[in-house]
Amino acid sequence: EDKVVQSPLSLVVHEGDTVTLNCSYEVTNFRSLLWYKQEKKAPTFLFMLTSSGIEKKSGRLSSILDKKELFSILNITATQTGDSAVYLCAVHNQGGKLIFGQGTELSVKP
Amino acid sequence: GAVVSQHPSWVICKSGTSVKIECRSLDFQATTMFWYRQFPKQSLMLMATSNEGSKATYEQGVEKDKFLINHASLTLSTLTVTSAHPEDSSFYICSASTGTSGAYEQYFGPGTRLTVT
Numbered sequence: 001e002d003k004v005v006q007s008p009l010s011l012v013v014h015e016g017d018t019v020t021l022n023c024s025y026e027v028t029n030f031r032s033l034l035w036y037k038q039e040k041k042a043p044t045f046l047f048m049l050t051s052s053g054i055e056k057k058s059g060r061l062s063s064i065l066d067k068k069e070l071f072s073i074l075n076i077t078a079t080q081t082g083d084s085a086v087y088l089c090a091v092h093n094q095g096g097k098l099i100f101g102q103g104t105e106l107s108v109k110p
Numbered sequence: 111g112a113v114v115s116q117h118p119s120w121v122i123c124k125s126g127t128s129v130k131i132e133c134r135s136l137d138f139q140a141t142t143m144f145w146y147r148q149f150p151k152q153s154l155m156l157m158a159t160s161n162e163g164s165k166a167t168y169e170q171g172v173e174k175d176k177f178l179i180n181h182a183s184l185t186l187s188t189l190t191v192t193s194a195h196p197e198d199s200s201f202y203i204c205s206a207s208t209g210t211s212g213a214y215e216q217y218f219g220p221g222t223r224l225t226v227t
Binding site for chain 1: 142144152153154155156159203205207215216217218219220221
């Protein structure tokens with residue numbers, strides 16, 4: 001059965017800290033891995049990763065995929081209170097379905 | 111671009127009634143739309159996949175007679191929760207994709223919070 005596991009499940013940091021969120025997966029016929037940010041509404045898209053070792057970057061956020069070890073990380077540097085949210089990792093399988101992990105709840109304290 | 115809307119954003123209904131939720135892709139044609147359900151503190155669970163003009167494909171454990179999905183056009187899909195019960199109270203989210211079988215990026219709607227009393 002296809003599975004996506006995120007860790008940690010929750011994290012509390014202070015403004016300015018750097019955080020690393022983890023996502024591992026076991027999916028048949030992997031197509032892509034996506035990261036989303038969810039703040040009390042539907043998820044908003046952050047990154048889509050398809051190739052190993054190529055970092056994607058957007059401001060203070062970056063992400064990379066390792067298709068050999070079947071995991072991805074999402075880094076957030078110089079965290080701000082506005083980064084507080086649930087971060088979801090999802091993997092596209094060949095059937096076109098998105099399989100979501102449990103999410104990591106990040107809380108950034110001032 | 112790639113905006114998806116949902117209506118209503120929240121709804122309260124009485125047990126036994128039916129509720130229809132609309133999902134629209136506003137600036138693109140969505141070949142495939144997906145319906146998810148999210149309970150508090152849990153992740154998104156896929157309920158069904160619908161392609162325009164054909165019957166929806168439901169995930170295991172999702173009752174197709176209870177959750178009726180219609181994908182009548184390339185910009186509109188509807189989910190009807192029939193004979194709703196309190197346990198159906200949840201956050202329902204749709205997403206739309208430009209590729210067949212959802213092979214491309216999915217764009218999420220803002221979600222509909224359903225409360226059944």
